[in-house]
Amino acid sequence: MADFIDNWWWQDYEELTSTNDEALKLSINPPSPFYIVTAKRQTSGRGRRGRSWIGLEGNLFMSLSLPLENKDIGALVFIVSLVLLETIKFFDEKALVQLKWPNDVLLNNHKISGILLEKGERGYIIAGIGVNIASAPKISESVLYPTSCLAEAGIKISRTEFLFAYLKHFNRRIALWKSKGFCAIRDLWLEHAKGLNEEIKVNLPDTTKEGIFRGVDENGILLLEQDGTIEKIYAGDVFFPQRIKE
Numbered sequence: 001m002a003d004f005i006d007n008w009w010w011q012d013y014e015e016l017t018s019t020n021d022e023a024l025k026l027s028i029n030p031p032s033p034f035y036i037v038t039a040k041r042q043t044s045g046r047g048r049r050g051r052s053w054i055g056l057e058g059n060l061f062m063s064l065s066l067p068l069e070n071k072d073i074g075a076l077v078f079i080v081s082l083v084l085l086e087t088i089k090f091f092d093e094k095a096l097v098q099l100k101w102p103n104d105v106l107l108n109n110h111k112i113s114g115i116l117l118e119k120g121e122r123g124y125i126i127a128g129i130g131v132n133i134a135s136a137p138k139i140s141e142s143v144l145y146p147t148s149c150l151a152e153a154g155i156k157i158s159r160t161e162f163l164f165a166y167l168k169h170f171n172r173r174i175a176l177w178k179s180k181g182f183c184a185i186r187d188l189w190l191e192h193a194k195g196l197n198e199e200i201k202v203n204l205p206d207t208t209k210e211g212i213f214r215g216v217d218e219n220g221i222l223l224l225e226q227d228g229t230i231e232k233i234y235a236g237d238v239f240f241p242q243r244i245k246e
């Protein structure tokens with residue numbers, strides 16, 4: 001049975017192929033302007049770039065669905081990831097949580113969540129979010145991005161506790177974005193950005209660039225300084241050089 005959490009229509013399923021699949025279907029005839037689909041298990045969860053997302057029970061799989069203009073989609077990625085960080089910190093204010101451009105959330109330097117935005121019908125954007133609550137599935141690229149979960153870090157909460165807290169913070173940040181614009185969100189995001197003003201490597205489809213991470217512009221584009229010149233990076237995978245422990 002569907003429920004409402006604040007202004008969000010919410011339906012929780014025992015099992016789905018992917019919460020994004022269900023949310024995409026619902027966008028043909030939305031049950032409410034803002035709606036969420038969650039599932040206890042996913043059998044064909046998907047990640048970015050054709051990767052899969054393992055759907056073990058105990059973790060959170062949710063799809064937030066809202067109507068959005070194309071020009072605002074870039075902002076949504078920053079809001080979704082900032083709010084993931086704020087929700088983890090709500091449960092443990094001392095947790096070491098950092099943001100990695102464009103949309104990764106790291107807990108103790110490990111990937112804790114994944115975000116996949118897809119376009120639905122009628123101008124809907126589906127923000128598919130997976131959060132490792134109880135277990136940390138090893139993903140194919142685990143060597144590059146080791147994974148963790150909240151339980152491993154001592155944060156013992158359920159997927160629904162996380163969901164309820166997430167929505168409260170999400171509504172607050174959407175309101176900030178509407179009243180103050182993207183730069184207010186960007187500035188909060190940068191406060192938690194890993195590697196700001198430090199050397200980073202960015203893997204692009206056909207090359208790798210190295211430089212100093214100088215933040216993101218008013219459109220969320222990464223600013224990379226190379227030999228005193230700022231280059232804009234529109235898409236890529238960011239890596240941080242390992243520091244040698246003394």
Ligand code: BTN
Pocket residue numbers: 017018019020021042044045046047048049051053060061062063113114115116128129130131
């Ligand atoms: C990534 O590659 O990091 C993104 C992973 C996104 C996973 C979530 S889980 C809920 C939603 N349903 C899916 O099939 N994928 C997203």
